[in-house]
Amino acid sequence: MATRVRPSSKRCAVIGGSGFLGRHLVEKLLDRGYSVSVFDIRQSYELPGVTFHQGDLCDKQALLPALKDVSLVFHCASPAPASDDRGLFERVNIQGTRTVIQACIEAGVQKMVLTSSASVVFEGTDIENGREDLPYAKKPIDFYTETKIQQEKLVLEACDKDKGFLTVAIRPHGIFGPRDPQLVPILVDTARRGKMKFIIGDGTNLVDFTFVENVVHGHILAAERLRPDSPACGKPYHITNDEPIKFWDFMSEVLVGLGYAAPRYHLPYALVYGLALLLWLLALILHPLVSFKPTFTPMRVALAGTHHYYSCDRAKEDLGYKPVVGLKEGIERTVQSYPHLRQGA
Numbered sequence: 351m352a353t354r355v356r357p358s359s360k361r362c363a364v365i366g367g368s369g370f371l372g373r374h375l376v377e378k379l380l381d382r383g384y385s386v387s388v389f390d391i392r393q394s395y396e397l398p399g400v401t402f403h404q405g406d407l408c409d410k411q412a413l414l415p416a417l418k419d420v421s422l423v424f425h426c427a428s429p430a431p432a433s434d435d436r437g438l439f440e441r442v443n444i445q446g447t448r449t450v451i452q453a454c455i456e457a458g459v460q461k462m463v464l465t466s467s468a469s470v471v472f473e474g475t476d477i478e479n480g481r482e483d484l485p486y487a488k489k490p491i492d493f494y495t496e497t498k499i500q501q502e503k504l505v506l507e508a509c510d511k512d513k514g515f516l517t518v519a520i521r522p523h524g525i526f527g528p529r530d531p532q533l534v535p536i537l538v539d540t541a542r543r544g545k546m547k548f549i550i551g552d553g554t555n556l557v558d559f560t561f562v563e564n565v566v567h568g569h570i571l572a573a574e575r576l577r578p579d580s581p582a583c584g585k586p587y588h589i590t591n592d593e594p595i596k597f598w599d600f601m602s603e604v605l606v607g608l609g610y611a612a613p614r615y616h617l618p619y620a621l622v623y624g625l626a627l628l629l630w631l632l633a634l635i636l637h638p639l640v641s642f643k644p645t646f647t648p649m650r651v652a653l654a655g656t657h658h659y660y661s662c663d664r665a666k667e668d669l670g671y672k673p674v675v676g677l678k679e680g681i682e683r684t685v686q687s688y689p690h691l692r693q694g695a
């Protein structure tokens with residue numbers, strides 16, 4: 351009689367493992383003795399101990415070989431929020447996540463950790479010390495957020511102890527660190543074009559920025575604590591640095607660290623938000639004729655001018671989470687890692 355080989359608990363797959371967070375996660379998993387199978391639409395590096403599978407996660411047949419003999423799957427793939435492409439977000443984050451779940455069940459995967467986002471509860475207005483029981487945003491701020499909500503619901507609803515398939519979602523916020531393709535590069539590009547002189551609003555709004563290694567730590571704890579008797583089954587967890595900082599202080603520290611001037615002049619929030627909305631609508635209407643991508647999108651303006659910081663008490667209680675790198679050190683290490691983005695480089 352053929353016996354099915356039970357997948358090793360130290361063999362895992364990272365879907366989206368070529369990306370910023372995914373690669374940091376892969377590196378930490380290797381350090382901890384896991385063997386890793388990466389599935390991504392692109393291959394961005396090579397590492398001993400990692401097997402790469404290139405393909406689109408919407409394609410179940412392409413996914414299955416990457417999940418062979420794997421007991422644990424991390425799903426941290428998503429199109430970049432800046433693409434603002436509704437069709438792409440729906441295809442990858444919603445239909446693609448359905449396919450990932452089906453493929454995991456078919457391949458006998460026992461645990462799945464989704465990288466969701468704390469933004470699933472953000473509607474563009476203040477959130478102070480928000481806990482996981484806040485309702486999902488009824489009016490999500492953009493297509494990216496809208497599909498992250500659906501994605502999280504799909505994964506958490508798929509948690510089934512009887513079938514032996516356990517799921518959990520990590521909700522990070524404002525991830526930064528070496529090799530981030532988004533936050534620091536966009537910030538520097540905006541500064542180089544002379545557009546980082548202004549503070550939107552009064553500059554006192556508090557925000558979470560989370561060093562990438564803390565986000566990785568939260569994912570691995572969640573995976574290792576996820577058992578049928580664990581409170582983590584089918585639940586979302588905020589993972590932050592647990593050190594909310596003024597949005598504009600964080601921006602200034604990164605900019606000054608890289609040799610650029612800190613923003614100084616204040617602009618009223620409502621005025622900038624209104625202008626950003628107008629530009630976004632114009633870009634949408636004129637899209638077939640002219641293509642332009644405004645830097646200050648309504649989403650970025652809302653993130654820059656409101657409080658949005660979250661409690662990670664639930665992760666502390668259920669997962670034993672505590673940040674491993676403080677904000678000050680995280681910022682220093684990030685700034686050091688971008689010599690090519692320094693002023694004058």
Ligand SMILES: NC(=O)C1=CN([C@@H]2O[C@H](COP(=O)(O)OP(=O)(O)OC[C@H]3O[C@@H](n4cnc5c(N)ncnc54)[C@H](O)[C@@H]3O)[C@@H](O)[C@H]2O)C=CC1
Pocket residue numbers: 365366367368369370371372389390391392405406407408425426427428429430442446465466467468498521522523524525526531532
């Ligand atoms: N960067 C941030 O501040 C935050 C990110 N997140 C979430 O964290 C996760 C990772 O984000 P990052 O590492 O920042 O993004 P990233 O863009 O660096 O990585 C995403 C990866 O997904 C891959 N991918 C995209 N579409 C795919 C497809 N159809 N099939 C296979 N692979 C595909 C990309 O090639 C890329 O390597 C995402 O789910 C994102 O929504 C959540 C909160 C904050």
Ligand SMILES: CC(C)=CCC[C@@H](C)[C@H]1CC[C@H]2C3=C(CC[C@]12C)[C@@]1(C)CCC(=O)C[C@@H]1CC3
Pocket residue numbers: 431466467468469523524525532533536537540645646650651653654
């Ligand atoms: C005002 C301005 C042009 C600031 C430059 C920095 C921004 C590009 C980042 C500041 C907050 C960041 C952020 C995200 C992307 C990059 C920023 C807008 C996310 C939208 C990434 C995906 C998420 O799930 C939530 C993040 C919130 C914070």
